[in-house]
Amino acid sequence: MLTLLAVLALGLCVGIVLGLTGAGGGILAVPALVFSQGWTVAQASPIGLLAVTGAALLGVGEAFYHKLVRYRAAFLMALAGVPMTPLGLAVAHRVSARWLAALFGLTMLIVAARLLKPIVERDEDQAPCHVNPDTGRLKWTVQTVAIMTTIGALTGFLTGLLGVGGGFVLVPALRKATDISMHGIVATSLLVIALVGSGGIIATLWQEHSFPLDVALPFIVATALGMLGGRLLIRHFEPRIVQRLFAFLVIGVACLMFYRALS
Numbered sequence: 500m501l502t503l504l505a506v507l508a509l510g511l512c513v514g515i516v517l518g519l520t521g522a523g524g525g526i527l528a529v530p531a532l533v534f535s536q537g538w539t540v541a542q543a544s545p546i547g548l549l550a551v552t553g554a555a556l557l558g559v560g561e562a563f564y565h566k567l568v569r570y571r572a573a574f575l576m577a578l579a580g581v582p583m584t585p586l587g588l589a590v591a592h593r594v595s596a597r598w599l600a601a602l603f604g605l606t607m608l609i610v611a612a613r614l615l616k617p618i619v620e621r622d623e624d625q626a627p628c629h630v631n632p633d634t635g636r637l638k639w640t641v642q643t644v645a646i647m648t649t650i651g652a653l654t655g656f657l658t659g660l661l662g663v664g665g666g667f668v669l670v671p672a673l674r675k676a677t678d679i680s681m682h683g684i685v686a687t688s689l690l691v692i693a694l695v696g697s698g699g700i701i702a703t704l705w706q707e708h709s710f711p712l713d714v715a716l717p718f719i720v721a722t723a724l725g726m727l728g729g730r731l732l733i734r735h736f737e738p739r740i741v742q743r744l745f746a747f748l749v750i751g752v753a754c755l756m757f758y759r760a761l762s
Contacts, residue, residue, distance in 0.1 A: 505535050506714055510550065510721025517554050517722065518729015519736065520745045526610060528722070529603065529662050530752045533759065536714060539596035540603050544662025545703045546715045550722040551664040552696030555689045557726060562686030569683060572637055572647050573690040576669075579648040580655025580691065581698035587659020588702055597760045603661055604756030607749050610667045614746035628677040637677070646676050654691060658699045664692035 509531040516527055528547035532538055562568050591599060628643045630636065637643060650672045654665035669688040673679060679687070703710075733741070 502535075503713075503717060506718050507721045509535055510718040511725040511728075513550065514554065514722040514725020514727075515729040515732070516725075516745065516748075517551075518726040518731075519733050519741050526607060526663050526667060526749065527752060530607075530756060532714070532718070533600070534755065540599040540661065541591045541594075541596065544591060544660075545700070545710055546718060547662040548658065548664075548696055548699050548703075549710065549715055550719050551662075552693055552700060553719050553723055554726045555664060555692040555696060557723060558689040559686075559693050562689055565682075565686075567680075567683050567686035568690050569637060569679060569687040570690065571639075573687050573694065575644065575647045576651030576654065576691045577694035577698070579651030580653075580658065580665075580695040583652045583655030584659035584695060584699040585702040585706070587656040587661075588699070588706060589659075591660050591662075599661075600756050600760035604753040604760065606657075606661060606663075606667075607753035607756065611746045611749040611753065613667070613671060614742050614749070626676060626678045630678055637679075650676070651691065651695075655695050655698070658695050659702065662699075664696055666692055 513528050513531055528550045529540060529543045532543035532546055533540060536543065559568070594602075628640075628646055629638050631638050650669065653672075654668050657663060657668060658665050666688050669691055670684055673684045673687065674681070677684070
């Protein structure tokens, strides 16, 4: 009973953070399971991926309703990312638990550093991928296809390796490479996360790694409920303050991951 309550509480907390911060908040799902269940990163990744994918699907429905999703770009990135997910899974199960925990901690520090970096107005004219002002759609060139494919492949590999959605890669990459609005970038990222995450779940089942449903189901349900709560709470908080608090939380959890890697 205590274990179930701990899983529900952690799932709820992860979901609230997801709702307040967006896709990148899913990076907390795996550490929550690692420390609450005593698992390795490789063991916790599939459950974390399930929770992140489910939360992304909730966000995608809202994004499609407001017509913010660049679905052509999202499907291209997913097409490149899904085949890379099994490769990431294979690497995760061949790397020692210690090194994988350290890699996860390093990834979290990179995410925190990006969050704490002062926001600089981007020069949209310098972006290699542009939206056609007449149609509102991306101008599809060889360069655009290559960039979207590369971003998708990297997202897919990290999804399989670490069990995270990849929002911390997608959002800054699309922000730097395109002149899509920030709302459009987040919406498109959610669709990519949902598609690539679904591919990762299928790849996990294909490799005969079963999900411990006694932990997975309550964690996923609690995460979904927490995300809905976070979306309601976000209007009461200053986004910049939330971002900084989230960055410090990520740094603290990263230190715990490094401690686990060394212990």
